[in-house]
Amino acid sequence: MSFVFTTISATAGLAALSAATIGILAWERRQVTGARWLAWLMLAVTIWAGSAMLELSSSMLREKIFWSKLEYLGTLSAPVLFFLLAADYNQLDKALRLRSIAMLFLIPLLSLALAISNERHGLIWSSYQPSPSGYNLLIFNHGPLFWLLVAGYSYLMMLLGSLLLLRTLHFYPPHYRGQSLILMLGAIVPWAGNLLYLSGNIPLRGLDPTPLCFAITGMVFAFDLLYLRMLYVVPIARGNAFNAMGDGIVVIDPNKTVLDINPAAANLFGKPAAVLCGQPLQIAALLAVADQDGAHQVELNGPGSRAILEVRAFPIRESGVTLGGRMLVLRDISRQRRAEEALHQAYMQLKNRIDEIETLQDTLREQALHDPLTGLYNRRYLEETLSREISRAEREQQPLTFALIDLDNFKGVNDRYGHMAGDQVLCALADLLRRHCRQADIVCRLGGEEFIVVLPAADQRNGWMRLEMLRRRFSDLRYRVEAVEFSSTFSCGIACYPSDGNSFAKLYQLADMALYEAKAHGKNQVRLHGNPLQELTDIPLLQAHMVSKEP
Numbered sequence: 001m002s003f004v005f006t007t008i009s010a011t012a013g014l015a016a017l018s019a020a021t022i023g024i025l026a027w028e029r030r031q032v033t034g035a036r037w038l039a040w041l042m043l044a045v046t047i048w049a050g051s052a053m054l055e056l057s058s059s060m061l062r063e064k065i066f067w068s069k070l071e072y073l074g075t076l077s078a079p080v081l082f083f084l085l086a087a088d089y090n091q092l093d094k095a096l097r098l099r100s101i102a103m104l105f106l107i108p109l110l111s112l113a114l115a116i117s118n119e120r121h122g123l124i125w126s127s128y129q130p131s132p133s134g135y136n137l138l139i140f141n142h143g144p145l146f147w148l149l150v151a152g153y154s155y156l157m158m159l160l161g162s163l164l165l166l167r168t169l170h171f172y173p174p175h176y177r178g179q180s181l182i183l184m185l186g187a188i189v190p191w192a193g194n195l196l197y198l199s200g201n202i203p204l205r206g207l208d209p210t211p212l213c214f215a216i217t218g219m220v221f222a223f224d225l226l227y228l229r230m231l232y233v234v235p236i237a238r239g240n241a242f243n244a245m246g247d248g249i250v251v252i253d254p255n256k257t258v259l260d261i262n263p264a265a266a267n268l269f270g271k272p273a274a275v276l277c278g279q280p281l282q283i284a285a286l287l288a289v290a291d292q293d294g295a296h297q298v299e300l301n302g303p304g305s306r307a308i309l310e311v312r313a314f315p316i317r318e319s320g321v322t323l324g325g326r327m328l329v330l331r332d333i334s335r336q337r338r339a340e341e342a343l344h345q346a347y348m349q350l351k352n353r354i355d356e357i358e359t360l361q362d363t364l365r366e367q368a369l370h371d372p373l374t375g376l377y378n379r380r381y382l383e384e385t386l387s388r389e390i391s392r393a394e395r396e397q398q399p400l401t402f403a404l405i406d407l408d409n410f411k412g413v414n415d416r417y418g419h420m421a422g423d424q425v426l427c428a429l430a431d432l433l434r435r436h437c438r439q440a441d442i443v444c445r446l447g448g449e450e451f452i453v454v455l456p457a458a459d460q461r462n463g464w465m466r467l468e469m470l471r472r473r474f475s476d477l478r479y480r481v482e483a484v485e486f487s488s489t490f491s492c493g494i495a496c497y498p499s500d501g502n503s504f505a506k507l508y509q510l511a512d513m514a515l516y517e518a519k520a521h522g523k524n525q526v527r528l529h530g531n532p533l534q535e536l537t538d539i540p541l542l543q544a545h546m547v548s549k550e551p
């Protein structure tokens with residue numbers, strides 16, 4: 001083998017080196033869109049430019065032909081790989097299955113086989129001659145299959161790839177079209193180089209600048225895919241977030257025309273975003289808050305639907321400068337609202353139930369402490385409160401009168417006039433006691449025809465006088481059953497705190513003894529335990545101590 005290195009072969013070598021470097025860089029970042037195919041493309045360019053360098057450096061014709069055939073490996077695969085790169089860049093890679101990719105390489109494989117076996121048929125090149133430029137170049141006179149399979153197919157792939165790149169001008173956000181344009185320019189370079197070569201208009205005839213052009217394209221693509229492309233991610237992610245956001249966003253100009261709207265907002269308005277963009281914002285409730293700061297609640301009523309929105313309006317600023325127009329952020333709080341309403345309803349129901357239960361409890365408590373026939377307190381209440389009253393009397397150094405009342409001959413009333421008449425008498429006594437007792441006094445029915453009256457701050461004398469007054473008034477009452485009129489009397493026994501005792505049991509026991517005395521001595525009388533005040537029977541004195549609520 002004999003080699004003659006020239007400037008041109010060195011340039012091809014530089015192109016191969018550049019392509020190899022870019023290929024390695026791209027392969028390392030192959031997860032980036034397009035980078036994997038850029039790496040493969042650069043491998044093809046490396047083979048192409050490397051073989052070209054060796055072809056250009058070889059001085060032997062046979063060797064030149066050999067490297068030239070190897071060059072076809074790169075020449076044929078580079079346009080297909082360029083197309084695949086462009087498809088990947090357009091995010092069409094998922095549509096390209098392995099089988100379709102293999103199909104794309106069928107013609108290049110056939111072409112390669114034809115190039116290798118060209119000596120037998122001369123369909124790829126029919127002849128060659130040294131270039132008059134003198135740079136150790138060969139000029140090939142291409143055969144018909146070269147134009148059809150090599151040039152034709154390669155141009156087809158390049159054309160399709162370039163069209164796909166053109167598509168990206170619409171595919172990516174408008175303010176990033178600059179980068180797409182750079183990519184387009186990168187794609188034009190091999191076109192230009194190859195056209196020069198095939199048309200024979202290159203100053204050094206026989207020199208194919210295409211691999212060098214592809215190496216330049218590789219640099220441009222690497223710059224775009226591996227550097228600038230990363231910058232795309234942020235706005236694309238932002239755009240995706242805008243579209244994927246659960247909150248609705250509407251951008252309006254100062255005239256309240258919708259400039260942009262995300263799917264969530266369009267969904268709330270019940271119309272596609274494309275229809276709403278460019279139209280005046282026609283929702284009065286939103287217009288009312290569009291110029292206001294802070295959060296506002298707005299109700300949206302659509303056909304058969306109602307949404308409650310929390311709307312926040314923001315001015316649109318860039319680098320601290322207000323640009324005009326507003327951005328409305330709409331948060332659908334209908335579910336939250338409905339949940340709050342349901343919670344409130346549940347709370348109100350619960351509160352009503354608690355109120356009912358409390359009322360019921362109060363009623364039950366009242367019932368538990370009251371006698372159902374007369375409405376007076378019962379024994380239970382007395383037992384609960386008497387010890388408290390005694391403690392208070394003790395604290396205040398006050399006496400307390402405990403009077404036990406029992407109706408006289410009540411069985412006879414029942415027997416003669418009936419049980420209802422008996423009840424009437426019981427109620428009359430209860431009513432009398434209620435009316436003639438103070439608020440601080442405790443009046444209760446123990447059961448049957450037995451009543452107890454507790455008079456705080458009343459000593460023996462005072463207590464006796466008040467019970468005596470009550471006895472007289474009661475005996476004055478008249479009852480009527482059909483045409484028959486009758487009256488009733490009671491006997492009463494009194495025990496007092498502190499002289500007779502300081503417990504319910506003791507006071508009850510002594511009052512009962514006094515009552516027994518009263519019954520034994522003719523009934524219809526009030527007796528003090530121990531009977532110490534028999535002289536207190538004169539009516540004027542009694543009347544002076546009467547506590548009457550009667551008109």
Ligand SMILES: Nc1nc2c(ncn2[C@@H]2O[C@H](COP(=O)(O)OP(=O)(O)OP(=O)(O)O)[C@@H](O)[C@H]2O)c(=O)[nH]1
Nearest residue numbers: 406407408409410411412414419420422423448449
């Ligand atoms: N109508 C009515 N009678 C009742 C009630 N509770 C008890 N009695 C009656 O009260 C009567 C009490 O009778 P006794 O204990 O013999 O007493 P008494 O007839 O008053 O005789 P003395 O106490 O000795 O005067 C009984 O007939 C009971 O049935 C009631 O709620 N209503």
